[in-house]
Amino acid sequence: MSLPEPTFTPVANLTASEAVADVLRRAVAVGAIQPGQRLPPERELAQSLGVARMTLRAAVRTLNDEGLLITSRGRSGGTVVAQDAPPRKGPADSAGKRLVAMVADNMEVRLAVEPLAAALCAARGSRENHAEINALVEEQAASMRHYRLLDSRFHLTIAQASGNSVLVETIERLRTDFFLWADTMFIHLEWEGLPAVVQDFSAEHRDLARAIAARDAARAEELTRRHISAGLVTIEKLLESSVR
Structure with missing residues (x-):
């Protein structure tokens, strides 16, 4: 062959x-x-x-x-x-469709690697690591940009506490690329118009932080998988709406 x-x-x-x-x-x-x-x-x-x-x-x-x-x-x-994300034109036509596909590809890879990072963080992370993760969960976002910065800090802290340098580098690059693309969409969202449950950073992440603190690697992995899967669906809908 x-x-x-x-x-x-x-x-x-x-x-x-x-x-x-x-x-x-x-x-x-x-x-x-x-x-x-x-x-x-x-x-x-x-x-x-x-x-x-x-x-x-x-x-x-x-x-x-x-x-x-x-x-x-x-x-x-x-x-x-800058306090505000740089204004950009929304995606259009074939370029917009490519953006949807790129973000979907990015999220699919994150779906494969971030649950592993959460499991390793639960198993290997120090008390200090877990305390930092729980402290991040208690912060409240004041804007869309603030929310996504909290989200990156939360997931990158988990990755760093996994003790795996390849995971850290991979997740950092994936999340960087994702947010550089997603800013095209986020700039069109009005923070004040989003439902309170969507603005609540704690609601999305508290159970995961607790599973990590309890050193329940299997639950931390599963909760991360659910979190990113739900995020993939939401992001695809928002991007497709933006393209239209």
């Missing part, structure tokens, strides 16, 4: 500033840098990223143009993360 021909895809050839912009987008998407938060001083941030200050400035200009960052000059100036 002959082996299948290998499939090769083009390699992204990013400039240094594009790579830095991608790192910063990722940090914002997963909540490592939150709305209204000031970035570290230019010299310090460039050193942390291992790039020249000119490269960092070019990346920041790109994100300024996208509306993700806001830079002000003067003695009290600096660069902060």
